[in-house]
Amino acid sequence: MLSGHASGRTGFMLVRRKLVERLRAQGIRDARVLAAFEAVPRHDLVPEVLWGQAYKDTALPIGEGQTISAPGVVATMSAALGLTGPECVLEIGTGSGYQAAILSRLATRVISIERIPELARSARAALAALEVRNVEFHLGDGTCGRPEDAPYEGIVVTAGGPEVPRPLLEQLSLGGRLVGPFGPRDAQQLLRIRRTGASSYTQEVLGRCDFVDLVGRNGWLP
Numbered sequence: 001m002l003s004g005h006a007s008g009r010t011g012f013m014l015v016r017r018k019l020v021e022r023l024r025a026q027g028i029r030d031a032r033v034l035a036a037f038e039a040v041p042r043h044d045l046v047p048e049v050l051w052g053q054a055y056k057d058t059a060l061p062i063g064e065g066q067t068i069s070a071p072g073v074v075a076t077m078s079a080a081l082g083l084t085g086p087e088c089v090l091e092i093g094t095g096s097g098y099q100a101a102i103l104s105r106l107a108t109r110v111i112s113i114e115r116i117p118e119l120a121r122s123a124r125a126a127l128a129a130l131e132v133r134n135v136e137f138h139l140g141d142g143t144c145g146r147p148e149d150a151p152y153e154g155i156v157v158t159a160g161g162p163e164v165p166r167p168l169l170e171q172l173s174l175g176g177r178l179v180g181p182f183g184p185r186d187a188q189q190l191l192r193i194r195r196t197g198a199s200s201y202t203q204e205v206l207g208r209c210d211f212v213d214l215v216g217r218n219g220w221l222p
């Protein structure tokens with residue numbers, strides 16, 4: 001049973017293994033994704049008072065009115081990107097840094113954009129402490145993407161926007177996948193979009209979801 005400091009690293013490792021069993025039972029099959037969840041210490045990315053809940057399948061507050069997404073959601077989104085290792089991935093919404101730390105084990109290069117300076121700063125520090133070296137942090141409006149590093153084989157949007165930002169679609173590589181929550185606030189859908197040509201895309205609905213707002217020029221107005 002998890003109980004903050006008392007459990008220590010070994011305790012957290014055991015709880016992480018249980019989390020992985022739950023993710024497998026929920027249908028996550030990608031062995032690399034499951035290994036990433038076993039390796040990344042989610043408790044190190046949430047306030048210490050929440051360590052006791054760190055491995056529950058629930059979103060948790062991380063300050064600034066934002067949340068770290070539930071592990072099941074992060075796993076679904078990570079698996080949906082279909083990464084094999086050599087990819088460059090763009091994440092919109094660094095938040096706690098948890099999704100970025102998971103992606104760091106699935107792709108070669110991860111570029112993560114956050115609009116709230118305090119969150120960007122603490123995620124950068126937390127991932128440095130975890131010796132994650134292939135994540136680059138940027139402060140700004142992720143709804144515009146980051147054209148200077150495009151194209152991306154994967155883009156993951158971790159906040160909910162009214163529609164898929166056009167710049168992000170344009171920054172996908174041919175065959176690249178974008179996964180994220182879009183639609184009205186009370187009826188968000190988790191979408192996977194695949195670029196199939198210069199201006200053609202396919203779209204799949206992966207399920208219903210409930211994310212904090214994607215705020216920006218191509219998202220909700222601040």
Ligand code: SAM
Pocket residue numbers: 066067068069092093094095096097098099100113114115116119140141142143158159211212213214215216217219
């Ligand atoms: N990936 C995060 C994690 O693992 O903790 C999830 C964080 S939370 C669900 C969504 C984040 O998106 C928040 O930190 C929020 O500030 C950020 N966000 C919202 N709109 C954004 C934008 N236009 N550009 C960059 N970040 C944005």
